Amino acid sequence: MELLKKRILQDGIVIGNRILKVDSFLNHQMDINLFNEMGKEFRNRFKHKNITKILTVEASGIGIACIAAQHFDNIPVIFAKKYNATNLDKDTYEAEVYSFTKEKTYKIRVSKKYINNEDRVLIIDDFLASGSAALGLIDIVRQSGAEASGIGIVIEKSFQGGRKMIEECGVELQSLAIIDSMENNTVNFK
């Protein structure tokens, strides 16, 4: 997606050769015009899947998923919870995830009420690195009996191996920008 790649080159900041900071438009401050263009692109790539629900994980995926849902006939969005809250059901699907940016493992949870075996679920997230969050979300979808119909990622860092993990699960992966390397503070797209 050219608009997104341009924005990454313009405003992204490479730290070391593994972290890309895009907090000016993607995951701290959020550019709603850009999110709508991303939503249209996800729609174009997954329109053949008859998606019934979008699943993401807090926090950075939520805004992207909500705006994208408008391009899928306003289907419901569910976000997996990373932190226990007194208002979360006891009866949940759970999976373990390792966060690359936070450097720790935690559980993600989705109430059993909101995904069922008639759903075709599109998973959306801001980044794909090692694939741990995406695998956890696929796991949760499959526990519910629903179909994991696809994964839509905004920025894939292909050098961290997530794509292979997801393709081994047999789930279609579509990334709007794929970064092959970030050597010498320079982003190189696929």
Place this chain on the structure above:
Amino acid sequence: MELLKKRILQDGIVIGNRILKVDSFLNHQMDINLFNEMGKEFRNRFKHKNITKILTVEASGIGIACIAAQHFDNIPVIFAKKYNATNLDKDTYEAEVYSFTKEKTYKIRVSKKYINNEDRVLIIDDFLASGSAALGLIDIVRQSGAEASGIGIVIEKSFQGGRKMIEECGVELQSLAIIDSMENNTVNFK
């Protein structure tokens, strides 16, 4: 807002006499059609304020704020971070918040890059209870030199005192549904 009140009566679950579970449409599964109606209503109530940015706090506020921004000419949305991440700037505005649902105190942070003294900021959140999160967000806006132009809340629990705290700060508060009590598992609106 009648549509929202109807939905709370239809799908909200009262736990004890202080917790209202609305995770089927507001803060776990999210009803994007309802969010757009809420966004229009926020626009109607704050259109005289010439808002330049929307500020919320992760995680439940993000979807509401992103959809609402579309009714304010797609202005940027910033979400305050509750948890430290390696991709957050070191240079942040900070405030302390007590979470009613999570029963603990934590810091919220916003990078100094994304709010400045020319901004007129609308704060949006899903719930107002004791007002601690809203006060923390007002504090952050004022640290930046920006104007805290208003607070838009989806559900205010008036019996927990948040309104008084905010009005003492001199910030306009607009809540789409105001609950006066939840005795005997029944929601009573103002």
